Amino acid sequence: MNRVILAARGISKTYPGGIRALDGVDFELREGEVHALLGENGAGKSTLAKILYGLVYPDRGVVEYRGRRVELLSPRDALSLGILYVPQYPLLPRGLTVAEVVELYAEARGFRGEPVSAVKGAAENLGWSIDFDADADSLGLVERQRLFLSLALGLGFEVLILDEPTSFLSGVEVERLLKRIEDVKGRVSIVYITHRIGEVRRIADRVTVLREGRVVARIDDPSSVSDEELVSLVARKRGLSAIGRRGGRRGRVVLRVEGLRVRRDDGRLAVDNVSFEVREGEVVAIVGIEGMGQRELLEAIAGLRRPESGRVVLDGVVVDDVRVFRLAGGRFVPGERLEALAADMTVLENIVSPLHAARIVFDKLVLRVSRALSLASRVVDEYGIVGGPRSRVGELSGGNQQKVLLGREMGVEGLKLLVMHNPTAGLDVASSRLVLEKIAGLADRGVAVLFSTPFIEEAALVADRILAWRGGRVAAVFERGTPVEEIAKAILA
Numbered sequence: 039m040n041r042v043i044l045a046a047r048g049i050s051k052t053y054p055g056g057i058r059a060l061d062g063v064d065f066e067l068r069e070g071e072v073h074a075l076l077g078e079n080g081a082g083k084s085t086l087a088k089i090l091y092g093l094v095y096p097d098r099g100v101v102e103y104r105g106r107r108v109e110l111l112s113p114r115d116a117l118s119l120g121i122l123y124v125p126q127y128p129l130l131p132r133g134l135t136v137a138e139v140v141e142l143y144a145e146a147r148g149f150r151g152e153p154v155s156a157v158k159g160a161a162e163n164l165g166w167s168i169d170f171d172a173d174a175d176s177l178g179l180v181e182r183q184r185l186f187l188s189l190a191l192g193l194g195f196e197v198l199i200l201d202e203p204t205s206f207l208s209g210v211e212v213e214r215l216l217k218r219i220e221d222v223k224g225r226v227s228i229v230y231i232t233h234r235i236g237e238v239r240r241i242a243d244r245v246t247v248l249r250e251g252r253v254v255a256r257i258d259d260p261s262s263v264s265d266e267e268l269v270s271l272v273a274r275k276r277g278l279s280a281i282g283r284r285g286g287r288r289g290r291v292v293l294r295v296e297g298l299r300v301r302r303d304d305g306r307l308a309v310d311n312v313s314f315e316v317r318e319g320e321v322v323a324i325v326g327i328e329g330m331g332q333r334e335l336l337e338a339i340a341g342l343r344r345p346e347s348g349r350v351v352l353d354g355v356v357v358d359d360v361r362v363f364r365l366a367g368g369r370f371v372p373g374e375r376l377e378a379l380a381a382d383m384t385v386l387e388n389i390v391s392p393l394h395a396a397r398i399v400f401d402k403l404v405l406r407v408s409r410a411l412s413l414a415s416r417v418v419d420e421y422g423i424v425g426g427p428r429s430r431v432g433e434l435s436g437g438n439q440q441k442v443l444l445g446r447e448m449g450v451e452g453l454k455l456l457v458m459h460n461p462t463a464g465l466d467v468a469s470s471r472l473v474l475e476k477i478a479g480l481a482d483r484g485v486a487v488l489f490s491t492p493f494i495e496e497a498a499l500v501a502d503r504i505l506a507w508r509g510g511r512v513a514a515v516f517e518r519g520t521p522v523e524e525i526a527k528a529i530l531a
């Protein structure tokens with residue numbers, strides 16, 4: 039076996055507030071390997087990654103690089119060693135262009151050569167074009183991830199820590215990324231954090247599983263372990279099998295989208311003359327490569343973005359504003375979850391405050407604190423949120439933040455239409471399944487559900503109809519039961 043390049047020994051970390059994220063964790067990354075790090079939402083994966091990158095300092099334990107103990111007091115220390123972390127939610131410095139960000143990382147790495155063209159080349163290899171003159175600050179989540187992955191592969195780092203790199207990628211993009219990883223394997227050592235067993239199968243040489251901050255399994259030969267065993271090591275819960283739908287007759291039309299044309303912030307056309315309907319009790323999924331206008335479409339439907347032409351009618355009311363959308367019984371879960379959550383506030387406050395505000399306006403009733411607490415506790419229990427009602431949302435793991443948001447919006451009384459962008463992004467297998475089951479449950483109670491996702495398989499599990507999205511249009515419509523390959527063709531054609 040190859041030498042160990044990066045190691046964590048006896049690492050413990052308790053965050054202020056008393057959450058023990060890691061408890062005596064040993065982890066070894068060997069030269070040239072792809073080492074998958076698995077675990078449920080909140081298991082401690084990102085915390086370990088951040089410790090290996092100097093973003094979080096452990097309470098106990100040491101980090102070693104090439105056999106030497108290193109003090110990683112900031113990402114600069116890690117970068118100069120040749121370690122790069124690609125986070126779930128990359129933060130970018132204000133006031134710089136994308137090119138300047140690339141130069142910063144290249145400098146910290148000690149990269150020789152022309153960094154912008156190196157990153158550009160890496161991006162093109164993955165099928166992406168990056169606008170290097172754009173304000174880094176203005177990039178959306180998906181664009182940020184693409185930038186960081188290109189940066190990781192373009193700038194010659196020795197160790198890459200990829201934290202759920204495929205959460206927002208479609209099948210083709212995942213495939214390209216996995217291919218690139220296979221290309222660089224041997225030269226680069228990679229920690230690969232994921233919830234997707236298929237990806238582990240494709241590229242992982244070894245696997246470490248975390249549960250509640252401890253290592254529960256180290257697997258040196260993943261091919262000797264079945265998918266079911268892997269899933270049960272991670273979660274001890276069921277995987278993604280078929281989800282029951284009562285189905286049957288759909289009710290009247292709840293949402294009507296008519297000839298919608300919507301532009302992006304930069305003026306380019308994002309949604310090109312799109313029309314469709316969603317009925318009571320129906321689940322409609324929009325499936326396509328992320329960043330092709332889905333965000334603009336869903337925002338226009340929710341009244342958050344003014345269309346250039348066409349209109350949105352919800353329950354007979356023309357939606358021209360988000361308040362109208364909400365009053366008519368619509369709710370929207372954006373893909374960038376922190377847009378809809380207050381990171382500084384507690385789970386309780388995040389779950390209750392919108393409801394509270396609505397009550398005061400509509401029936402002059404004030405929600406009592408005890409009721410609020412029991413409501414929030416119910417969401418915490420039902421969705422298995424790690425952390426209690428009093429945890430600050432900014433301190434929850436990525437998947438747990440998503441569950442707070444979904445729990446809040448799915449529980450709204452009088453809900454008629456739920457619109458979601460990437461509802462299962464960042465969720466572990468069991469939580470994804472829970473969310474898909476909740477979607478099915480809502481529909482069976484008569485709610486109309488519309489969501490966008492890059493994952494055909496998940497859409498196929500619950501959707502009554504799938505709209506294949508391509509180039510800002512609905513390229514084809516598929517009924518429940520259509521083979522996944524056929525849908526994939528329509529998205530790519």
Ligand SMILES: Nc1ncnc2c1ncn2[C@@H]1O[C@H](COP(=O)(O)OP(=O)(O)OP(=O)(O)O)[C@@H](O)[C@H]1O
Pocket residue numbers: 053054055057058059077078079080081082083084085086424425432433434435436437438464466
């Ligand atoms: N800044 C923070 N302050 C307080 N607690 C935190 C902070 N960051 C993470 N935690 C807590 O530490 C635990 C582990 O979180 P971590 O982000 O490492 O999980 P994860 O395995 O990456 O989960 P996910 O799959 O959802 O991303 C969670 O209970 C989380 O609430």
Ligand SMILES: [Mg+2]
Pocket residue numbers: 083084085126201435436437
């Ligand atoms: Mg994480």
